Structure formats: C-alpha cells, structure tokens
Amino acid sequence: MEKGSSHSHSSVDSYGSLNDLTEDELHKMIQETLQANTVLEAETFMFERHLARIEQKEGIKDSGPPSTQSISVRDPSYRKRSRSLMASTDRSQRLTAEQKCDIAQKEIEALKTSIIKxxxxxxxxxxxxxxxxxxxxxxxxxxxxxxxxxxxxxxxxxxxxxxxxxxxxxxxxxxxxxxxxxxxxxxxxxxxxxxxxxxxxxxxxxxxxxxxxxxxxxxxxxxxLKIENEQYLEKIDERNQDLLRLKLMTGNTLQVLNSYKQRLQTLTKEAVKLQNDLALREDLQQKILAETKMVEAERAQAEKVNKKLRKNLTDFRIPDVMEYVHGKADIYDLQKKIKNWERKVDIAELALSTHTKAWKVLQLQVQRKHDWQDV
CATH class of the missing domain: 1.20.5 (Single alpha-helices involved in coiled-coils or other helix-helix interfaces)
Structure with missing residues (x-):
C-alpha cells in the first residue's frame, strides 16, 4: 500500500496542489490510485497464499501473517492493519520483479495442480x-x-x-x-x-x-504410453471419420445405382412395348399396302373401262328408243359404280395418308430411342 501512497503523492506532485486541480484531473488521479490499489491487492493476495502454502509445508501454523482462508484481503480492518504494517516496513524489503514472477509462476502451477485434482x-x-x-x-x-x-x-x-x-x-x-x-x-x-x-x-x-x-x-x-495411446486414438478417430465418409459415399452411390436400375427397367419395358407396337404397325402397313395395290389395280381397271366408255361416247350414234333407254340405264349403273369406286379410292388414299403419317412418327420415336440408348 506504500506504493499506492507514493503513487498518489507523486500524482499530487505532478498535478500540483489539490486545491489547484480541476474536477477532471482529480477524477483521473482517483482512477489511477484505484487501479494501483487493485494491483497491490492482487499481489498481496497472491503473496499471502504463497506464504500460507509454505507454512503448511513447513508445519508452521501460529507464526507469520494469517492465511487467506481466515482473513480476506477485502476486509477493511485487515486493510488498515496491512497499511500500518506496510508503512512500518522498510522499502528495501519489497519484492523484486523476478521474485513476483517466481511467486506467480508457483501459484499458477499450484492452481493447475488443484484444477487437475x-x-x-x-x-x-x-x-x-x-x-x-x-x-x-x-x-x-x-x-x-x-x-x-x-x-x-x-x-x-x-x-x-x-x-x-x-x-x-x-x-x-x-x-x-x-x-x-x-x-x-x-x-x-x-x-x-x-x-x-x-x-x-x-x-x-x-x-x-x-x-x-x-x-x-x-x-x-x-x-x-499415455501419449502414444492418445496418438493412436486420434488416428482411430480419423479412420472412423474416413470410414463414415466412405459409408456415406457408398450409400449415395447405391442410391444413384438403384435409381439408374429402376430407370433401366422402365426403359426396357417401354422399349419392349414400343417394339410390339412397331410390329403391329408394320403388319398394319403391310395390309394397307396390299389393299392399296388392290385398289390401284381396280382403279386402273376402272380407268380402262372409263376410257373405253368415253371412246364409245365419242363414237356415239343415235340408237333406237329402246337401245337408248337400255344404254341410259347401263350408263346410270356404270356412273353409280364409278362413284362408288372413286369413293373407295378416296377412302383408301385417306387411310394411306393417315397410316403413312403414323408410320413416320413411329420411325422418329424409334430413332430417338436408339439415339438415347447410344448416348
């Protein structure tokens, strides 16, 4: 505490007399004094603990200063006694910086030991x-x-x-x-x-x-052996982490593989279905081509008959009334047949165009399917 008083006296000397100081300077001087007192209290507390520990080792209980377990540094009466004792001691008996560091180091080691316990x-x-x-x-x-x-x-x-x-x-x-x-x-x-x-x-x-x-x-x-055990445990933890990572990668790979397998099964079923549809369409196309050839033959034959009839019309001579009536009836029947055949031809051409479009669409689907499978 002598250090704090000397520090306060030096502060007063540096600032001048107390009556000449302003409020800010007084406040600053008080703060500096409080900080110095706090440092001194901490040092005193640590030194007393060090002395108490030494006395416990040496078996001295009644002599020397009281321990920190019975008297606290923050006790006002203890502060007054410590001030009087510190004022009466010689300044040459103060601890040096090296001694303070040694005491602090020993206290830290003792604190670590107590923490471990x-x-x-x-x-x-x-x-x-x-x-x-x-x-x-x-x-x-x-x-x-x-x-x-x-x-x-x-x-x-x-x-x-x-x-x-x-x-x-x-x-x-x-x-x-x-x-x-x-x-x-x-x-x-x-x-x-x-x-x-x-x-x-x-x-x-x-x-x-x-x-x-x-x-x-x-x-x-x-x-x-303890250090080696800790090293091996760290290696085991690393291997466990690697194993977990590999298991996660394996799980993700299996999920992707299962999804691709399901997709392959779906596409295989779709390919079989498309092949069956293609076979049916090919059979239908063969039938349509056969019917188209038949209709073309019938149409050619009808054109021949039509040409022959038109030629006969050009070489027409005025027949008798009965011949005219019979001829008119025959012409009427032939016109009906021609209309029927023309209607059949139109229907066949429409069916042919429809099946041709369906055949082209099916060929495009099959070509796209093959291209996707190649990819």
Whole structure:
C-alpha cells in the first residue's frame, strides 16, 4: 500500500496542489490510485497464499501473517492493519520483479495442480453417478420385465375361467420359479466373483514378480504410453471419420445405382412395348399396302373401262328408243359404280395418308430411342 501512497503523492506532485486541480484531473488521479490499489491487492493476495502454502509445508501454523482462508484481503480492518504494517516496513524489503514472477509462476502451477485434482475428482464422481444411473436403469428394466411377466402369467394367465379369480397354485409356482432363477443368478455371480478373485490374485503375483525382476513401468513410461495411446486414438478417430465418409459415399452411390436400375427397367419395358407396337404397325402397313395395290389395280381397271366408255361416247350414234333407254340405264349403273369406286379410292388414299403419317412418327420415336440408348 506504500506504493499506492507514493503513487498518489507523486500524482499530487505532478498535478500540483489539490486545491489547484480541476474536477477532471482529480477524477483521473482517483482512477489511477484505484487501479494501483487493485494491483497491490492482487499481489498481496497472491503473496499471502504463497506464504500460507509454505507454512503448511513447513508445519508452521501460529507464526507469520494469517492465511487467506481466515482473513480476506477485502476486509477493511485487515486493510488498515496491512497499511500500518506496510508503512512500518522498510522499502528495501519489497519484492523484486523476478521474485513476483517466481511467486506467480508457483501459484499458477499450484492452481493447475488443484484444477487437475478437481477434474479427476469430478470425473470419478461422474463415473460413480453414471454407474448408479446405469444400475438404476437396469433395475428399472428388470422391474418392468418382471411386472410384465407377473401380469402375463398371474394376473391374466392364472385366472380361473369360472370364478374369474387368481389360482393360488399358479401364483406360488410363479414366485418359486422366480426364486429359483434368482438363486441360479446368485450362484452364477458367486462363481464369477470367485473366478475374478483368482484372476486378481494371479495378476498381483505377476506384478510382484515383475517388481522383483525390475520390469515395472515407471511414471515416464506410463506418460509415454499415455501419449502414444492418445496418438493412436486420434488416428482411430480419423479412420472412423474416413470410414463414415466412405459409408456415406457408398450409400449415395447405391442410391444413384438403384435409381439408374429402376430407370433401366422402365426403359426396357417401354422399349419392349414400343417394339410390339412397331410390329403391329408394320403388319398394319403391310395390309394397307396390299389393299392399296388392290385398289390401284381396280382403279386402273376402272380407268380402262372409263376410257373405253368415253371412246364409245365419242363414237356415239343415235340408237333406237329402246337401245337408248337400255344404254341410259347401263350408263346410270356404270356412273353409280364409278362413284362408288372413286369413293373407295378416296377412302383408301385417306387411310394411306393417315397410316403413312403414323408410320413416320413411329420411325422418329424409334430413332430417338436408339439415339438415347447410344448416348
């Protein structure tokens, strides 16, 4: 605290007398003094902890300054006493920067050690509570299973069909079976416990033999093995990550492959259907071509008859009345036949044009299908 007072005196000397200072300068001087006092309090607290730890190691309890566990630095009475003590001490007894650094380093190491101990204790407590939770979960699952079996075998399966009451013999048999099963389980655990005791005895003998032969690992070997174990665990984690990534890639590849297989099956079915349609259209085209040839032949023949009739018309001579009547009737019949044949020809040409268009569309579809399969 002498440092803070000297700092305040130097601040007053630098700023001048207090009466001549402005409010801003006073506020600034107060802030600087408070910061210096905070630093001094932290240093004092750390030094007292260091002294208390040294006294605990040396076994000194009553001599020296009080520990931080009984008196706090922030106690006003303690501050007054510390001020008086610090004022009475000689300035030559102050700690140097190197000593302060050594004390701070030792405090940091002690704090790290305490943190490690607290972590170990917390891990042990956590493992203990996890074990309790696992035991509780196992007991709960066993209770649920036993309740289900009791409800199935006794409450529902042991009911008398006429009186609708539980049969006592079945209930007693159920509990006897449970007791026998529990006895068998206890015997199994007893045998297992005995085997573990024998195994522990063997392991202790082996450790004793290794200790006698000088093969027991020291702390450095354990630390080296711990470091190697951590390295191997990191490698195992990396390999697990790679394995998960490869599994994801395999899953995605299988999904794509299945989609392509389904698409291939669909396209194969469609190709078979198109081939059947193509065969039907080809048969229809053959029939249409045959009918077209037949109609063309009939049309040629009708044209020949028509030419012959037109030639006869050009060489027409005035017949008798009866010949004229018969001729007119024949001409009328022939005109009707010509109209019928012309109508048939028109219908055939329309059908031919329709089937020709359908045939071209089908050829284009088949050509596109082949081009897609080639791609």
């Amino acid at each position: 607290v972590d170990e204790e917390s891990e042990k407590s956590l493992d203990y509570y996890k074990a309790i939770m696992e035991e509780a979960e196992i007991n709960l699952s066993e209770l649920k299973k036993e309740y289900y079996e009791f409800e199935r075998d006794v409450l529902k399966g042991a009911l008398h069909p006429r009186t609708n009451k539980i049969i006592a013999e079945k209930c007693l048999r159920f509990f006897e079976d449970k007791i026998k099963a529990r006895d068998l389980l206890i015997e199994k655990f007893r045998l297992k416990n005995a085997a573990l005791k024998i195994q522990m005895k063997k392991m202790k003998q082996q450790l004793k033999q290794k200790a006698e032969m000088g093969e027991v690992l020291n702390e450095v070997d354990f630390n080296q």
